[in-house]
Amino acid sequence: MPNIYDAINQFNLDLSARESQQFAEMTKRWAQMEGRLSSYIQQHADAIATRRDAGLAVGETALTRLETWNRLEAQIVAESAQYQRYAQQVISAEQQIYGETGIAAAQSAIRAEVGAGVAFGRLNPQAVNNMVGIAGDGSPLFDVLKKRAIAPDAVAGLQDALIEAVTLGYSPRKTAKMMADGLAQGLTKALTIARTEQIRAYRTSSLMQYQESGIVTKYQRHAAPSERTCLACIALDGKIYDVNEFASHPNCRCFMTPVIDGVNNPARSTQSWLERQNDATQKKILGGHYDAYKNGTPLADMVKIVDDKTWGATIKIVPLKELTK
Numbered sequence: 001m002p003n004i005y006d007a008i009n010q011f012n013l014d015l016s017a018r019e020s021q022q023f024a025e026m027t028k029r030w031a032q033m034e035g036r037l038s039s040y041i042q043q044h045a046d047a048i049a050t051r052r053d054a055g056l057a058v059g060e061t062a063l064t065r066l067e068t069w070n071r072l073e074a075q076i077v078a079e080s081a082q083y084q085r086y087a088q089q090v091i092s093a094e095q096q097i098y099g100e101t102g103i104a105a106a107q108s109a110i111r112a113e114v115g116a117g118v119a120f121g122r123l124n125p126q127a128v129n130n131m132v133g134i135a136g137d138g139s140p141l142f143d144v145l146k147k148r149a150i151a152p153d154a155v156a157g158l159q160d161a162l163i164e165a166v167t168l169g170y171s172p173r174k175t176a177k178m179m180a181d182g183l184a185q186g187l188t189k190a191l192t193i194a195r196t197e198q199i200r201a202y203r204t205s206s207l208m209q210y211q212e213s214g215i216v217t218k219y220q221r222h223a224a225p226s227e228r229t230c231l232a233c234i235a236l237d238g239k240i241y242d243v244n245e246f247a248s249h250p251n252c253r254c255f256m257t258p259v260i261d262g263v264n265n266p267a268r269s270t271q272s273w274l275e276r277q278n279d280a281t282q283k284k285i286l287g288g289h290y291d292a293y294k295n296g297t298p299l300a301d302m303v304k305i306v307d308d309k310t311w312g313a314t315i316k317i318v319p320l321k322e323l324t325k
Contacts, residue, residue, distance in 0.1 A: 003112060004109050004112040004113055004257050004258075004265055005222075005257070005268060006112075007105075007108045007109050007111070007112040008105055008108070008109050008255055008257065011101055011104065011105040011108070012105075012255060014101070015098065015101060015202065018094075018097070019195065019198070022090065022094060022194070023191055023194070025090075026087065026090065026187070026190065026191060026194065027187065027191075029083065029086060030083065030184070030186075030187040030190075033079045033080075033082075033083055034180055034183060034184075036075075036079060037072070037075055037076060037079060037180075037183070038176070038180065040068070040071055040072040040075050041072060041158075041176045041179050041180055041183075042172070042173075042176045043068045043071070043072070044066065044068040044069055044071075044072050044162075044176075044179075045165075045172040045173070045175040045176040045179065046068075046172045047066050047067075047068040048063060048066070048162075048166060048172070048175065049171070049172040049175075051066070052166075052169075058166050060163055063162060063163070063166065064159070073155060076151065076154055076155055076158070076183070077151050077155075080150035080151040080154055080186065081150075081151075083150055083186075083190070084150050084151075087150075087190050087193075087194070090194070091193070091194045091197060091198060092132050094194070094198045095128075095132045095197060095198055095201040096128060096129075096132050096201075098198045098199065098201040098202040098205075099125075099128025099132070099201040099202065099204070099205040100125045100128055100205070101202060101205075102128075102201065102202035102203060102204070102205030102206040102209070103123050103125055103127075103128070103205045103206070103208070103209045105202070105206060106123075106205070106206040106207075106209035106210055106213075106258070107122060107209060109257055109258055110209075110210075110213055110215070110216065110258055110260070113258060113260050113263045113265070114215065114260060114263060118215070120213040120214055120215050120216075121212045121213050121214045122209070122212065122213075123205070123208050123209040123212040127205070127208055128201065128205050132201070150186045150189075150190060151186070152186075153185045153186045153188070153189045154183050154184075154185060154186030154187075156185065157181075157182035157183055157184065157185030157186065158179045158180075158182040158183045159182070160182055161178040161179050161181060161182030161183075162175065162178070162179050162182070164178065165178045165179070192250050192251055193250075195250075195251055196248070196250045196251060196252070199248075199252065199253065200248065203246055203248070203255075203256065204246075206256060207219070207243055207244075207246060207256070210243045210256075210258050211243050211244070213258075215260055215261075216243060216258040216259065216260055217243070217259055217260065217261055218240050218241060218242055218243060218258075218259040219240070219241055219243055219256040219257060219258055219259055220238065220239070220240050220241075220256065220257050220258075220259055220265065221236050221237060221238070221239050221240075221241060221254055221256060222237055222238070222254060222255050222256070222257060222268065222270065223236070223237040223253075223254050223270045224253055224254075224255075224270070225270045225273040225274075227281060227284055227285060228253075229253070229270065229285065230249075230285070230317075231285060231286050231287070231289055231299070231302060231303070231317055232249060232302075232303045232315040232316070232317050233249075233252060233253070233254050233270075233315070234270050234271055234274055234285065234299060235271075235299035235300055235302055235303045236254070236300075236303065236315065237254075237269065237270040237271055238268075238269055238270075238271065240259055245313070246313070247305045247313040247314060247315050248312075248313070248314065248315065249314050249315045249316070252315070271299060288320055289302055289317070289320065289323075292320065292323055297323060301318070301323065302317060302318050302323065303315055303316065303317055303318060304316050304318055
């Protein structure tokens, strides 16, 4: 019988592969949208060059008063609205699958701990239906995509790139390229929302299964031993929580194992893994908190949990200036 980590890891690997395929398709759709916007972007870059050549002002205010900007911005809003509808459908469908997988993973973890012969309560997969299409704060997923992802971040990214290109005096072609790159900030946020909300469905359904089991009293939190894992997740690795609570952060990949009275999990510690890494790896993970870590500040003191209006209970890294008070 596989140990509890092997049991859960296979589900995580399967979801990771699924996410890669999903993100590739979402990126492809975004690229198609960028293609439809490219002529509008180029027209605005050309209009700026014409204005500069004529000796007219090309400051931020002037740039956004041009008719070519108005047409571009209107087209971005129209195109992003279509992408939002597409993203909502894709993410909602994945939430359903992630939720069902979370139940299966939790059941597999329980069996790995107590054996196949021990009976426990099993959650109906239909229990995940209520979390499909819903964000962490309980609002419709479409609202989160609209407010936090596509149009606002896309327009802001494009505008910032435009101002930088004009300030540096770049050619219309290079300006248009930078604007398109800036536009991609909307895609980055959309992918963040997708990963965060889909994994939330996975974790929530796992917790629901633990609650339903009748034998799981708590759960232990685990962070992946990887250079991609953030300081906050490593700081909370190994902590034990009640099955009614979980704090996360955007793009969090932490997983849970059930705690059952009388059953001991195999030893596993990502914090011990971090201690064994060389200075370069530790600096990459800890960033500006590296010196504090080396000087003996506990990792647990470097994180806090706050209530985020969009993501709910969210882990935050404590700023250095607060650590040194």
